[in-house]
Each structure stands twice: as C-alpha cells, then as structure tokens.
Amino acid sequence: MTMDDPDELRAWLIALRTPxxxxxxxxxxxxxxxxxxxAALAQLRRDAARLDEPAQAWLARPDEARLDADLAWLAVPGHRLLRCTEADFPPQLEHIPQPPAVLFVVGDAGLLLYPQVAIVGARGxxxxxxxxxxxxxxxxxxxxxxxxxxxxDGIDGAAHVAALDAGAKTLAVVGTGADRVYPRKHHALARRLAAQGALVSEFPPGTPARPDHFPRRNRIIAGLALGTLVVEAGLRSGSLITARLAAEQGREVFALPGSIHHPLARGCHRLIRDGARLVESAAEIVETLTPAARMLGGDLAARLEAAGGGEAAALSRIAGDGGVACGLDGTDGSAGYRRLLTELGHEPTALDELVRRTGQSAAALSSMLLMLELEARVTSLPGNRYQRLPGT
Structure with missing residues (x-):
C-alpha cells in the first residue's frame, strides 16, 4: 500500500469526519x-449503535460528494494529509493533551520536523x-x-512576514480548513506561506472559522514549538491561552516586558509574575531552548529508526550548538543519500517526481532532504521543489 492509496485516504476521511x-x-x-x-473504521461501524444518531447516519452513508472533494484537494501537488501513524508526524505533538490524529498541510510538511519557536501576541x-x-x-x-x-493579524502576521522576507522557515497553524484564509486580509500572506513555508490545520478542507476552533489551534501551536514568545498581550488575549497551554505541556514560555502604562504589556507582565521568562534578546531564547532542540532531534531519530528509516542516525544530530544542525556527516556514507542526490540532479525537482524516481515514500524523502538541506547540499524552493546546491 502506498502512502497515497485513495482507498486508505478515503477511510481516513470518513473517520475524521465522523461527528x-x-x-x-x-x-x-x-x-x-x-x-x-x-480496521479501525470497520470496528467503528460495528460499534455504531453506541454512537449518536449523526455519527451513525454518517458511517452508514457518508457524503460521497464531500469525500470526493476532499480527495481532489489532497491530489493537488503540495497538499498532504499527515497522519499520526506516519514516521514523520511531529513527535513533539505526541506529548500534548488531546494530540491531533492528522494534520492537513499545504506546502512543506518537512518544516514540522524543525525545532520551532512560536511567536504570538496581540492582533491590535x-x-x-x-x-x-x-x-x-x-x-x-x-x-x-x-x-x-x-x-x-498583528504580531502573528509580522513574525511570519519577517521570516518569509528573510527566506527563512515559517509555518502557520490555522483555525479553519487549510483551504480557507482567516482573516481575509491575509490572502497574500497565505499564498506566500503555501509557497515558501507551510499552512497547517487539523480541520478538514472547507471548515469555516469558529470561536471554539482557535483554542484548539493554539494547543497545536504550543505543542509544535519548543518555546512560546509572547510579544504583546492584553489581559484577555488569546495569546495567553497559547502561553498557558505551552506551560501545561512543559514547554518554555517567554514574555517581553513593557511599560506599566501600556494595556498590551499587562498580559506579558502577568505571564512573568506567573513564571514566564522575561527576555530582552533572542539570544536568551536560543540559549534556553538548545537542550530541548537536541532532545527533539533524538526523539525524531528514535521514531524514524523504529519505522525503519535509514536516515535516523543523521536526524539524531538535527540540533547543534546554536539550536540548529551541527556538522552532519551521516549522509556521505549512505547509498540512499547518494542515490537521492543523483536522482535530484541539478535542476529544480518536485517531491512527487523524486518519489517516482527513487521508489521511496514522500515521508522518507522529506526527512532525507531535510538532512541534506541542513548540510547546505540541497535547497528547498517554492512549490515543494528541491535543487542541489553548486559543488555538491
């Protein structure tokens, strides 16, 4: 069975949409x-009598038009259903309350494996x-x-744009389906994130914005990140929910102090009183999170090794002295990496094409390309494409 088996995807979608x-x-x-x-779906149907009426009706007769639309969305290049059963599902999400079963991703799903810092704050x-x-x-x-x-709007958007303008890695976790844009003014930002970064949602395509979706979204932001930085927040800001969830998940929480007369400093001051780290420079955050970044690399390596991934040894060195990859040397001796570089050639190549050329899964290739990118031997391009760098 391949990762993109439509029958398997359909089973996932039926289960995901069960009320x-x-x-x-x-x-x-x-x-x-x-x-x-x-097998899980078959058992769910056998036990349907224990479910409420909407769930029973859906399992007995799913909306085929809705499922076909979901499958059509997933068939678009750069769209992916990342499942908790896959080796490259972010291991840090396994340690949060109510971890998501899947993530719908537009763009580069490999970014979910990087050590991350969440930057959140006031919309105004x-x-x-x-x-x-x-x-x-x-x-x-x-x-x-x-x-x-x-x-x-506000702090979130500014952080994304700064990373995008610098050609750096950034991903947005949204409270709608990954095909929706909220707020609407961020259509251009969403397009840039899809092309240069990633849009991530646990909600199926077509899901509109609802107030209860955003706290659920916030737990994933906090769960993906090794630490959360709150820049500005009022006392009733949703950013304080993200910070609280991060603290409950055992992650670091950082807050910028501000004027005692500024209402958007009060949320940060409350966080600091409650135990968040007061920070004045990014260097303080990097120093604090380096051990956690190393641990994340080890967790990911163990997960991939358990799944039989040959790239596990290299992934165990994802995080180095600066919270980034240190000198990776595990790829040179691997026939799999040598073949990947050969098949990649020197022209921009889409991940789907590399799957076809190598016969490996997209999950395995994404992890290997991540290692090569961290070694500065490959660069990622818009449209989920990759290219060898000169001299490699």
Missing amino acids: GLGPGGLREQLDAAGGDIR ASAVGLTHARAFALALAEAGFAITSGMA
Whole structure:
C-alpha cells in the first residue's frame, strides 16, 4: 500500500469526519486496530449503535460528494494529509493533551520536523510591538529555528512576514480548513506561506472559522514549538491561552516586558509574575531552548529508526550548538543519500517526481532532504521543489 492509496485516504476521511469522534476517539480506535485505519473504521461501524444518531447516519452513508472533494484537494501537488501513524508526524505533538490524529498541510510538511519557536501576541499590536516581533523572528530564524504562529493579524502576521522576507522557515497553524484564509486580509500572506513555508490545520478542507476552533489551534501551536514568545498581550488575549497551554505541556514560555502604562504589556507582565521568562534578546531564547532542540532531534531519530528509516542516525544530530544542525556527516556514507542526490540532479525537482524516481515514500524523502538541506547540499524552493546546491 502506498502512502497515497485513495482507498486508505478515503477511510481516513470518513473517520475524521465522523461527528463526535474527535482526535482522541480516532486515536483510540487506531490503537485498538494496531494503526490500521481500515480496521479501525470497520470496528467503528460495528460499534455504531453506541454512537449518536449523526455519527451513525454518517458511517452508514457518508457524503460521497464531500469525500470526493476532499480527495481532489489532497491530489493537488503540495497538499498532504499527515497522519499520526506516519514516521514523520511531529513527535513533539505526541506529548500534548488531546494530540491531533492528522494534520492537513499545504506546502512543506518537512518544516514540522524543525525545532520551532512560536511567536504570538496581540492582533491590535503597537508599532513597537510589531517591530519587536519582526526583530525576534528574524534573529531566531537566523539561529536555525522555524517560526510558528497562527496567521492572525498583528504580531502573528509580522513574525511570519519577517521570516518569509528573510527566506527563512515559517509555518502557520490555522483555525479553519487549510483551504480557507482567516482573516481575509491575509490572502497574500497565505499564498506566500503555501509557497515558501507551510499552512497547517487539523480541520478538514472547507471548515469555516469558529470561536471554539482557535483554542484548539493554539494547543497545536504550543505543542509544535519548543518555546512560546509572547510579544504583546492584553489581559484577555488569546495569546495567553497559547502561553498557558505551552506551560501545561512543559514547554518554555517567554514574555517581553513593557511599560506599566501600556494595556498590551499587562498580559506579558502577568505571564512573568506567573513564571514566564522575561527576555530582552533572542539570544536568551536560543540559549534556553538548545537542550530541548537536541532532545527533539533524538526523539525524531528514535521514531524514524523504529519505522525503519535509514536516515535516523543523521536526524539524531538535527540540533547543534546554536539550536540548529551541527556538522552532519551521516549522509556521505549512505547509498540512499547518494542515490537521492543523483536522482535530484541539478535542476529544480518536485517531491512527487523524486518519489517516482527513487521508489521511496514522500515521508522518507522529506526527512532525507531535510538532512541534506541542513548540510547546505540541497535547497528547498517554492512549490515543494528541491535543487542541489553548486559543488555538491
């Protein structure tokens, strides 16, 4: 069975859209079925009498038009359903309450494997706050961290744009389907994120913005990131929810202090009183998160090794002294990496084409390309394409 088997994808989509099941219920079914989604769905249907009427009706007769639309969306290059049963599902999400069962991704799903820092804050941020968000995003990106946020107005958008303008890695976790843009003014930003970074959602395509979706979105932002930086926040800001979730998940929380007269400093001051780290420079964040970045690399390597990934030894060295990759030397002696470089050639090549040329899964290739990119032997391009760098 290939990763893109439409029958398997259809089974996932039916399960995901079952009313009332949720990620926790789906993961329970998967655990009982040994990770086999078809077996999990079959058992779910056998137990349908225990479910409420909407779930029973859906399982008995799914909306085929809706499923066909989902499959058509997933068939678009650069669109992916990243499942918790796959080796490159972000391991850091396994340690949060109610971990998602899947992530719908537009763009480069490999960014989810990088050490990340979340930068969040007020939608109606001040000019000074926006300047701080851009400066911290740029400095952290230069240190090797991917910048994660929620594509909201204000601090979120400023952090994303700063990373994109610098050609750095950034991803947005959204509270709608990955095919929707919220707020609407961010259509241009969403296009840039899809081309140069990634848009991520646990919600199926077509899901509109709803108030209860954003706290759920925030737990994924906090869960993906090794640490969360709050730049500006009022006392009732949703950013404080992200910070609280990060703290509950055992992640670092950082906050910028501000004037005692500024209402958007009060949320940060409360966080600092409650134990968040007061920071004045990105270097403080990099120093604090370096051990966690190393641990993330080890977790990812163990996950891939358990799945039989030959790239595990190299991935164990994802995080180096600056919170980024140190000298990776595990690729030179690997026949798999040598073949990948040969098949890649010196022209921009799409990931789907590399899957066809090498016969390897997209998950395995994404991990190997990540290692080659960290070694400065390959560069990623818009449209989920890759190219060898001169001299390699």
